[in-house]
Amino acid sequence: DGGITQSPxxxxxxxxxxxxLSCEQNLNHDAMYWYRQDPGQGLxxxxxxxIVNDFQKGDIAEGYSVSREKKESFPLTVTSxxxxxxxxxxxxxxxxxxxxxxxxxxxTRLTVV
Amino acid sequence: AQSVTQPDIHITxxxxxxxxxxxxxxYGATPYLFWYVQSPGQxxxxxxxxxxxxxxxxxxxxxxxxxxxxxxSFNLRKPSVHWSDAAEYFCAAGGGGGADGLTFGKxxxxxxxx
Numbered sequence: 001d002g003g004i005t006q007s008p009x010x011x012x013x014x015x016x017x018x019x020x021l022s023c024e025q026n027l028n029h030d031a032m033y034w035y036r037q038d039p040g041q042g043l044x045x046x047x048x049x050x051i052v053n054d055f056q057k058g059d060i061a062e063g064y065s066v067s068r069e070k071k072e073s074f075p076l077t078v079t080s081x082x083x084x085x086x087x088x089x090x091x092x093x094x095x096x097x098x099x100x101x102x103x104x105x106x107x108t109r110l111t112v113v
Numbered sequence: 114a115q116s117v118t119q120p121d122i123h124i125t126x127x128x129x130x131x132x133x134x135x136x137x138x139x140y141g142a143t144p145y146l147f148w149y150v151q152s153p154g155q156x157x158x159x160x161x162x163x164x165x166x167x168x169x170x171x172x173x174x175x176x177x178x179x180x181x182x183x184x185x186s187f188n189l190r191k192p193s194v195h196w197s198d199a200a201e202y203f204c205a206a207g208g209g210g211g212a213d214g215l216t217f218g219k220x221x222x223x224x225x226x227x
Contacts, residue, residue: 004156006156033214035217040122040219040220041219042203042217042218042219042220043157043203043217044217045214048213048214050213056213058214088154090156090157092156092157101145101147101159101162101205101215102157102159102215103159104149104156104157104158105156106154106155106156107154107155107156109154
């Protein structure tokens with residue numbers, strides 16, 4: 001079955017460390033997205049990529065980085081510059097433009113210890 | 114600026130009762146509109162979407178939503194809720210034909226009373 005796989009489901013990070021969250025899709029979707037979810041805040045866009053080797057900053061890109069070397073993969077790195085990284089991170093993909101909505105992964109919960 | 118507002122943070126409904134979750138949007142033109150549902154610790158699942166045409170759209174799990182241009186609203190309804198409907202519900206909007214991301218509301222937490 002096609003879908004989006006995020007790993008790991010839970011991730012713990014020490015302050016000052018970089019961590020990378022994985023997002024893989026086998027839906028042949030062109031566009032991929034990373035959202036951050038905090039309680040009571042809804043979803044906020046971190047980065048998105050409409051095609052391979054190209055990506056754009058979203059509303060809260062500071063302290064994050066991404067790459068899009070393959071159509072199937074869109075990893076997110078949470079750097080030490082991100083002041084408050086503890087959150088639930090959701091990856092999504094779609095094809096055909098915003099009109100079609102997203103397919104979401106099941107998320108990664110990152111906790112800074 | 115584009116925005117989506119869900120006025121109700123929490124809603125409590127008795128099992129078997131009807132449900133309406135409110136959503137208002139602010140966009141330059143009529144956006145594409147969506148409702149998603151999220152169970153705890155999970156991703157979001159698409160319930161329904163509106164592009165154009167008939168303003169009453171049907172979705173999965175017995176949900177429907179009505180687009181009202183004059184009120185800039187896209188409220189979600191269900192005639193009779195089940196305990197399994199307890200979840201977080203998000204309204205979202207996107208504009209044009211691009212793929213530069215959806216704008217989400219902050220969500221409404223639905224609690225079902227037995």
